[in-house]
Amino acid sequence: MAMSDLGQVDYLVIGGGPAGLQAGYFLQKSGRDYLIAEESDSPGAFFTRFPRHRTLISSNKVHTGWSDPEMRLRVDWNSLLSDQGPLFTAYSPRYFPPADDMVRYLADFARTHELRIRFNTRITGISRPDGGLFAATDAHGNVVRARRVIVATGVSRPYLPPIEGAEEAEHYDQVSVDPAEFTDKRVLIIGRGNSAFETADNLIETAAVIHVAGPGSLKLAWRTHFVGHLRAVNNNFLDTYQLKSQNAVLDGDILRISRKPDGTYVVSVKFSRVAEVVKDIPYDRVILATGFRFDASIFDDDCRPDLVIKDRFPQLTDAWESVNVPDLYFAGTITQSLDFKKSTSGFIHGFRYGVKALHRILERRYHDQEWPHTTLPAAAGPVTDAVIERVNRTSALWQLFGFLGDAVLVGADGEVRYCEEIPVAHLHEAAARSRFGDLASYFTVTLEYGADHDRVDPFDITVSRMPQQDTSGLDARYLHPVVRQFLPDGTGKPVAEHHITENLENEWDNPDVHVGPLRSFLASRLSAGDDLPAGEEIAAPRA
Secondary structure, three states: OOOEEEEEEEEEEEOOOHHHHHHHHHHHHOOOOEEEEOOOOOOOHHHHOOOOOOEOOOOEOOOOOOOOHHHHOOOEOOOOOOOOOOOHHHOOOOOOOEHHHHHHHHHHHHHHOOOOEEOOOOEEEEEOHHHOOEEEEEOOOEEEEEEEEEEOOOOOEEOOOOOEOHHHOEEOOOOOOOHHHHOOOEEEEEOOOHHHHHHHHHHOOOOOEEEEEEOOOOOEHHHHOOOOOEOHHHOHHHHHHHOOOOOEEEEEEEEEEEEOOOOOEEEEEEEOOOOOOEEEEEEOEEEEOOOEEOOOOOEOHHHOOOEEOOOOEEOEOOOOEEOOOOOEEEOOHHHHHHHOOOOOOOOHHHHHHHHHHHHHHHHHHHHOOOOOEEEEOOOHHHHHHHHHHHHOOOOHHHHOOOOEEEEEEEEOOOOEEEEEEEEHHHHHHHHHOOEOEOEEEEEEEEEEOOOOHHHOOOOOOOOOOOOOOOOOOOOOOOOEEEEEEEOOOOOOOOOEEEEOOOOOOOOOOOHHHHHHHHHHHHHHHOOOOOOOOOOOOOOOOOO
């Protein structure tokens, strides 16, 4: 096949899904030289196939009572960030909208912003000869060279668990979604996530018996606050188990899957909570709903990124860069290794802010652009006002909780700068290396759930909630603002910490409960130099 040289760009974005489009938007807005390579003939091809049952579980709350677009993004989990739209909320009134509406939305977003996308361009190989420019080759033999690559391909390869005979099972991405094909069948679904339970719910009316199996305890999103755990919209199956309708959740390990000559199966299950060690159970159909992983096969040995978490995701620095391949960056759901099962980088409503922060990092690193900031008087009053205004309005800290933070930078010269939406881990690293200038100290402003929040049933009235007039906030379990002070010593350990107490309406503006205590805390801590005054006791680290 003859190879064609398509030239060189500063940034090659691989993947035209939500993360790739978001990256392209910011690159275009800043006037950078970039190209998005998309394997399909339209943006967001993933959503033409997934979810298999064609209903999104990402919230689309159209009616909020708010006119502020920033506030509305707190409950809009599907829109990408832009100055002029479009917003996904205009595409469907449904709280859980059809997946086809996402396909239409992403196409319109790309068209509205005239993003530079080369369609029908499936990248099949990436090399970096002698550590120079990246060379990306597509399926037609065309080559694009780039100074930097941003991979936004998502997790595209089905994860095959280490179970003997797993290759004999059907896969979530291929199995029929027609319930009639499962009439009077005994079905085993291996997996504990939303894909598994979405599949189970689809079969309740037709299958004779459905078992959903996997190791560990089943985790519910309303309890853990990780939206990748089982969502309420998919857990109707749990009723059919506990109310004795022939279905069950099996807690344990699948040891082997054996397929018989007649096409049925015998599956060996090692139970975790019953006396029997191993039980062989017959099934007519066995489905793997064990998730997906990042496909690193397109990378040559000279630039193949290291992987983590059972080789499911690329291993990243705090700047979303490969730990072993300089100038190779990642965006979207494949960045969730940085906050795995703790925050929301695996989902649009989280990674849209991650891509925005990545862009700012790239602007600082390669184009000498400062992180956007506001200069404040070096006094507790103005800083308090800035913090209170932000926590009552921000969508970024709300959605990417505990991972993104605002920063109050106190210079050695006494100057105070307020920077919005910096990854907390990146801030610690950058401050230690003086990349934000010569700092005496700095504060982070985050929204977080309280310690051990995932171990408490929020509907259990025997578990007390802290009084909303409690000014300490230290025992708050629900989402609430936290302000911490650090020295630029690279340890990432706070020297002082203040929690703003939780509030039913998430309005942290009460003068006596929220504002006054924060002002007192900041007044005691806003001092330049190494000899910082003693502050209130630091509580145990927050989850």
